Amino acid sequence: MSTLYLTFLLKDFRIEFRSGQSLIPQITLTLLFSIIGYFALSSTFLEGEIVSRFVPGILWLISIIAISITTERTLLSENSDRAIDWILLSGVSCQSLFLSKATINLLISLISHAISILIFFAFFQIPFPAELIIVSFLGISGLSLLLTLLSALSVQSRLSTILLPVIALPLLFPLFFAAVELYLSFILEEAVSLYTAPWLWMMVMINILFLALGLILFERAFRA
Amino acid sequence: MSETPCLSLHQITKRLGDKAVLHSLSLELFCGELCLLLGRNGSGKSTLLKTISGLMTPEEGEITTTITSSLPHTSYFGHQLMLYEQLTVSEHIDFYLKLSGAEASVTTLAHRWQLEPCLDLMVKDLSKGQTTRLALLRTFIKKTPLVLLDEPTSHLDDSGIKVLLAQIKELQNAGSAVIIATHDLLRLKEAASRLLVLERGEITFDTSLGEATLQERFMRAISFYQETNR
Numbered sequence: 001m002s003t004l005y006l007t008f009l010l011k012d013f014r015i016e017f018r019s020g021q022s023l024i025p026q027i028t029l030t031l032l033f034s035i036i037g038y039f040a041l042s043s044t045f046l047e048g049e050i051v052s053r054f055v056p057g058i059l060w061l062i063s064i065i066a067i068s069i070t071t072e073r074t075l076l077s078e079n080s081d082r083a084i085d086w087i088l089l090s091g092v093s094c095q096s097l098f099l100s101k102a103t104i105n106l107l108i109s110l111i112s113h114a115i116s117i118l119i120f121f122a123f124f125q126i127p128f129p130a131e132l133i134i135v136s137f138l139g140i141s142g143l144s145l146l147l148t149l150l151s152a153l154s155v156q157s158r159l160s161t162i163l164l165p166v167i168a169l170p171l172l173f174p175l176f177f178a179a180v181e182l183y184l185s186f187i188l189e190e191a192v193s194l195y196t197a198p199w200l201w202m203m204v205m206i207n208i209l210f211l212a213l214g215l216i217l218f219e220r221a222f223r224a
Numbered sequence: 225m226s227e228t229p230c231l232s233l234h235q236i237t238k239r240l241g242d243k244a245v246l247h248s249l250s251l252e253l254f255c256g257e258l259c260l261l262l263g264r265n266g267s268g269k270s271t272l273l274k275t276i277s278g279l280m281t282p283e284e285g286e287i288t289t290t291i292t293s294s295l296p297h298t299s300y301f302g303h304q305l306m307l308y309e310q311l312t313v314s315e316h317i318d319f320y321l322k323l324s325g326a327e328a329s330v331t332t333l334a335h336r337w338q339l340e341p342c343l344d345l346m347v348k349d350l351s352k353g354q355t356t357r358l359a360l361l362r363t364f365i366k367k368t369p370l371v372l373l374d375e376p377t378s379h380l381d382d383s384g385i386k387v388l389l390a391q392i393k394e395l396q397n398a399g400s401a402v403i404i405a406t407h408d409l410l411r412l413k414e415a416a417s418r419l420l421v422l423e424r425g426e427i428t429f430d431t432s433l434g435e436a437t438l439q440e441r442f443m444r445a446i447s448f449y450q451e452t453n454r
Contacts (some may be wrong), residue, residue, distance in 0.1 A: 003322070004322075004323070005324045007319065007323060011308070011311065011319050014311060014312065015308060015309065015314065018310040019310050077308050079307070079308070080309070081304050081305055081306055081307055081308075082302075082304040082306050083306045083307060083308055084306075085279055085300075085302070085304070085306050085315045086300075086306040086362065088278075088279070088297060089277060089278065089279070089299075089300055090323055090324060092323050098254070144301070178447070205348075
């Protein structure tokens with residue numbers, strides 16, 4: 001499986017590197033939303049702790065929207081000339097393909113999320129505790145896993161650009177809520193292990209659940 | 225040629241939307257056979273091949289096979305060439321070799337299909353004939369017991385057809401069954417062992433060419449061709 005995964009990953013990297021089909025739109029959207037978000041918050045003249053309370057929610061909302069709109073673009077190359085059909089017929093495991101697509105989506109989403117963080121945390125001069133790196137990674141990996149799975153369904157639909165966020169957003173709510181709660185706790189230095197541990201565990205469990213669902217259902221979603 | 229069918233289709237019905245494209249179609253295919261599937265546009269040839277390949281599921285009927293291999297037993301070449309625009313020819317071949325586990329080198333396969341001059345070109349920069357050769361190369365990369373080709377000669381020149389026929393012959397000798405949906409009867413008639421004519425989702429002519437001489441084959445082929453295009 002690891003050889004297959006690396007074969008798919010190399011192919012997907014080449015396609016993404018040459019076309020920028022997912023990276024460019026996602027970074028553009030994130031930059032746009034983040035700058036608008038920054039100016040919207042700035043115009044309220046809120047400062048200090050109050051603005052810090054708003055930032056996590058807006059930051060994660062921007063990431064979720066930007067990522068959910070653009071994630072399926074990594075699957076366009078499989079769908080445009082039905083290259084996926086040969087993979088389905090060849091009898092190779094689609095689990096490796098799922099992991100490869102999720103890895104690409106994770107890397108791209110981490111880059112765009114980092115840009116968002118940079119804009120909000122640097123411009124509002126909010127301290128960035130190291131623990132947030134773990135929270136960001138868990139949040140973005142959960143997003144990437146679920147959106148990669150759902151993209152296999154939505155990419156075949158004519159309403160794909162709208163369909164993916166519509167299906168995904170309700171399912172992403174627990175992840176969004178946990179990430180915002182943890183961000184708030186760490187930014188405001190109210191982090192108590194008794195409070196943060198359940199949220200962190202919840203994020204880990206959501207990631208495991210989305211990974212398992214992706215491995216089981218990705219091929220079926222493409223055959224649907 | 226084997227006496228037992230390697231593939232049997234029993235009363236297959238396939239609908240696309242409200243329209244039934246295949247009507248209670250039954251067919252037996254034998255190992256080592258090369259069937260030419262003829263029919264007008266929209267007669268259901270492509271749908272039949274997709275249904276046999278497993279890319280489409282029939283609403284009614286049953287497809288059974290005696291092929292026991294746990295490995296994939298079908299190679300399929302369709303109208304959509306299933307290639308990646310942003311990959312080069314050599315990257316495609318390397319990708320397919322790794323996925324299929326076939327033991328061959330990129331250069332050997334490229335040489336066989338006369339694709340050496342464009343090994344470093346991306347698919348989006350190839351001619352239609354070259355992309356067809358690449359897609360056919362992938363179809364034949366591993367010997368499978370069943371090969372389904374949907375209009376493979378559409379964009380091939382004579383040298384491409386020569387390579388295609390040589391590959392088909394090699395597969396037939398190894399016992400594979402081949403179905404080719406085509407309008408290019410004249411260029412494929414020599415290789416065919418059976419002719420099938422599909423009209424409105426039903427097989428209306430089915431004849432084995434058996435031991436017929438080349439002249440007889442040609443005459444029969446021409447008459448069937450005229451029949452389907454009347």
